Amino acid sequence: MTDRLVSQIQNHLPNIPVQVVSQGAEALVFQTSVHPYIDKPYLKNQGKYIIKYRPSKPYRHPTIDASITKNRTIGEVKFMNKLTKLGINAPSVISADYNRGIIWMEFLGTELTNGDISSLKNWLWYLEKNESKEKCLNDQVQSVCRKVGKLIGKLHLNDMIHGDLTSSNIILEDFEPALIDFGLSSYSGLSEDKAVDLYVLERAILSTHSVFSDHYNQWLLEGYEEIHKEFSKQGGTKKYVETYRKLEDVRLRGRKRSMLG
Amino acid sequence: MTVDLDKYAKPGKDHYIALGLEGSANKLGVGVIRHNLGQLSSNNRAQVLSNVRDTYITPPGEGFLPRDTARHHRNWVVRIIKRALIDAKIKGTDIDCICFTQGPGMGAPLQSVVIAARTLAQLWGDIPLVGVNHCIGHIEMGREITGADNPVVLYVSGGNTQVIAYSKQRYRIFGETLDIAIGNCLDRFARTLKIPNEPAPGYNIEQMAKKGKHLINLPYTVKGMDLSMSGILGYIDQLAKEMFGKQAKKVVDETTGEPITAEDLCFSLQEILFSMLVEITERALAHVNSNQVLIVGGVGSNERLQEMMKLMIQDRKNGQIYATDERFCIDNGIMIAHAGLLSYRTGQTNDIKDTVCTQRFRTDEVFIKWRDD
Amino acid sequence: MGYAVKSFAQFPQFQVFIALFADVRSETLSTVKSELVGANKQYDYCFLNTNHLVSVEQLYSSIYRSISNFVNETMRAKTLNTEIIFNLAPINNIMDALKRFGVDESCNNVIVIKVINSHDVVDNTFDNEFTNLLSLLEVSESSSIELSDNILFSLVNIPKLKKLFKLNDANYSNDTSHLQAELTRLTIGAALLRGC
Numbered sequence: 001m002t003d004r005l006v007s008q009i010q011n012h013l014p015n016i017p018v019q020v021v022s023q024g025a026e027a028l029v030f031q032t033s034v035h036p037y038i039d040k041p042y043l044k045n046q047g048k049y050i051i052k053y054r055p056s057k058p059y060r061h062p063t064i065d066a067s068i069t070k071n072r073t074i075g076e077v078k079f080m081n082k083l084t085k086l087g088i089n090a091p092s093v094i095s096a097d098y099n100r101g102i103i104w105m106e107f108l109g110t111e112l113t114n115g116d117i118s119s120l121k122n123w124l125w126y127l128e129k130n131e132s133k134e135k136c137l138n139d140q141v142q143s144v145c146r147k148v149g150k151l152i153g154k155l156h157l158n159d160m161i162h163g164d165l166t167s168s169n170i171i172l173e174d175f176e177p178a179l180i181d182f183g184l185s186s187y188s189g190l191s192e193d194k195a196v197d198l199y200v201l202e203r204a205i206l207s208t209h210s211v212f213s214d215h216y217n218q219w220l221l222e223g224y225e226e227i228h229k230e231f232s233k234q235g236g237t238k239k240y241v242e243t244y245r246k247l248e249d250v251r252l253r254g255r256k257r258s259m260l261g
Numbered sequence: 262m263t264v265d266l267d268k269y270a271k272p273g274k275d276h277y278i279a280l281g282l283e284g285s286a287n288k289l290g291v292g293v294i295r296h297n298l299g300q301l302s303s304n305n306r307a308q309v310l311s312n313v314r315d316t317y318i319t320p321p322g323e324g325f326l327p328r329d330t331a332r333h334h335r336n337w338v339v340r341i342i343k344r345a346l347i348d349a350k351i352k353g354t355d356i357d358c359i360c361f362t363q364g365p366g367m368g369a370p371l372q373s374v375v376i377a378a379r380t381l382a383q384l385w386g387d388i389p390l391v392g393v394n395h396c397i398g399h400i401e402m403g404r405e406i407t408g409a410d411n412p413v414v415l416y417v418s419g420g421n422t423q424v425i426a427y428s429k430q431r432y433r434i435f436g437e438t439l440d441i442a443i444g445n446c447l448d449r450f451a452r453t454l455k456i457p458n459e460p461a462p463g464y465n466i467e468q469m470a471k472k473g474k475h476l477i478n479l480p481y482t483v484k485g486m487d488l489s490m491s492g493i494l495g496y497i498d499q500l501a502k503e504m505f506g507k508q509a510k511k512v513v514d515e516t517t518g519e520p521i522t523a524e525d526l527c528f529s530l531q532e533i534l535f536s537m538l539v540e541i542t543e544r545a546l547a548h549v550n551s552n553q554v555l556i557v558g559g560v561g562s563n564e565r566l567q568e569m570m571k572l573m574i575q576d577r578k579n580g581q582i583y584a585t586d587e588r589f590c591i592d593n594g595i596m597i598a599h600a601g602l603l604s605y606r607t608g609q610t611n612d613i614k615d616t617v618c619t620q621r622f623r624t625d626e627v628f629i630k631w632r633d634d
Numbered sequence: 635m636g637y638a639v640k641s642f643a644q645f646p647q648f649q650v651f652i653a654l655f656a657d658v659r660s661e662t663l664s665t666v667k668s669e670l671v672g673a674n675k676q677y678d679y680c681f682l683n684t685n686h687l688v689s690v691e692q693l694y695s696s697i698y699r700s701i702s703n704f705v706n707e708t709m710r711a712k713t714l715n716t717e718i719i720f721n722l723a724p725i726n727n728i729m730d731a732l733k734r735f736g737v738d739e740s741c742n743n744v745i746v747i748k749v750i751n752s753h754d755v756v757d758n759t760f761d762n763e764f765t766n767l768l769s770l771l772e773v774s775e776s777s778s779i780e781l782s783d784n785i786l787f788s789l790v791n792i793p794k795l796k797k798l799f800k801l802n803d804a805n806y807s808n809d810t811s812h813l814q815a816e817l818t819r820l821t822i823g824a825a826l827l828r829g830c
Contacts, residue, residue, distance in 0.1 A: 015643045025547035037698035038691050042815035059572035061532045063476050074830045081823035087805030092819045184485050
């Protein structure tokens, strides 16, 4: 179980104290207080770092397993590095061991008043639980939602697809959103793929923040539109119209295409 | 579950009996099931009174064509039904409802079987007809046989590859093939290698794969929770044609230098395809926070697939795997009878005019009235 | 000024000697180069020029990965010294990496690194290394300067670095005080993805 995987990572990274943050199907995410090679790195947070670990899967043939682990780890580092290069908010890579499926990266986010990490989900939940309706829909919430929309817009304008957009995969750092978790990311210029990316987020917002989801989703889309208009000269407006039209299609039919049996 | 399942019982009877007819592909199956009144539970299991099947087998290198398969079903359907009734020791008039596969599947074979269902319904004096989604048949039978209450279902057969989980009265598809089905992929490769179709091409590939030891490099194409298999098939098909065709190309293993055999190809194909299946199943488990997996469909009887799934599930807390044997894994009539009877017990029947079959029929189109969890 | 000794939490079995020397004569560098080619044991160090080094973090990142590769037996270069140079580079060719990051007669600032097994460290190990280097590089103690981000940033050749790491099209903030941080992130990323 998890214990086996934790002891694996401790074997790979001796003397590095790790704490499990989350476990998905493919990877485990740990937090650590130790930077692998420098005390004061050029990162937003010092003294807190993230380690993402793709353990080997016992069910896979060792050759297949090694190649998948390596390729996915490289792919994720590549995607993140491209984001850094483009100035799209996301954690920076600190180091990586492709063969063992390990990525060290920047820790983003702060602690909310209730001690939870400042993901968009936790922040909205905190407001929804503790604050009035007015406060939940105030200018700050609106501004954050728009910024998230802009952020995703920037991603799509560069033909990059996140693949798993949810409110927990968006982290707020001083109310500036950043994207995390690029395990399902890909590259595509197709409006269909971008629309599905948006639709996944829309559904996630609907299911996790149902009370005000209409407002949140509307602001997200407004931000998404806004950034496309800023890049109108590079065909942004046209791309927005195409993606929006596709999004309407996808909403009608759901994420899946209708297909034979 | 609190759905009332006893409203439609015949007066004075303490049970229901349903006949199920399945013929969506090359298997013609007829089964008779009995449900005693009350909720199904570990103390009140559905009883299989009979489960008869005949498979249309084609020569090596050939697949089954719709027209020929339909002819096979027409030729055999009366005999198989008679056998099923004799095995079950019942008469036609004991039956509460006649269930048939309404889709998805091949058009002509589906139609040949629904005609039999309609005929019987009228012959025996207006017995209600119930159309059943083939995939739902597999899922419900799998749950009943294994006792898995709310599993993530991997449905793998000749025509289908889906990862399914139940939510709010629908079996929702979390991941599926973007092109061809797993069984189709294996069958077509068996044809390229001219492997016999008796008892089943997939079974013969499995036996050959057991003797394979060298892994050849194949693409791995999982896309989120979906997967694609046509590229892999195209690649290995081409390689097999070069190796065993006129060219007689020699391919050796990169590390040992030993020659690659047909067994190695079967082994490699299975390893890569099953890795992909297990991966998307694990993703779905994480997504819905479940720890039970139920494998259904013909390919589900593959031992290597079951083994890999076991290895995956061991790494999850309280993980459980459920699989059925070939009687229920491979297409059969009893699963149609069972799922159809569940539907019937909630008042769902089809008028004759609504018994038209459909080749496309998605699992998530069916409203699961008999569950309310 | 002397030298620094660095160690990594993950690898307590190693200690890393690091020193920076300014004003090393070109002729001396020529000699160093040929002695390295001849694999003279006296010259068993990793020598770097400072043209493409923007921060200590960038340098440490490479040393860390190199030790990790050494321990896991996944080094691409023959020696740990060369591995450190190779892991700095964004290009997947060891000779090319040596040319860009190794001893360069046209750059008189030299960083010297040696990874030493902790078991072999005695009281005067590092002092001895330092003295040896003063004589190899034919410099006095006064040419040894502190290895810091400020110094490195004053020595780096930014246009060359941007060109080598293909960073001319990257997005930089308008506030130039962030440049060292941004280049640190980008050079580390590019080196990590070398050949991928």
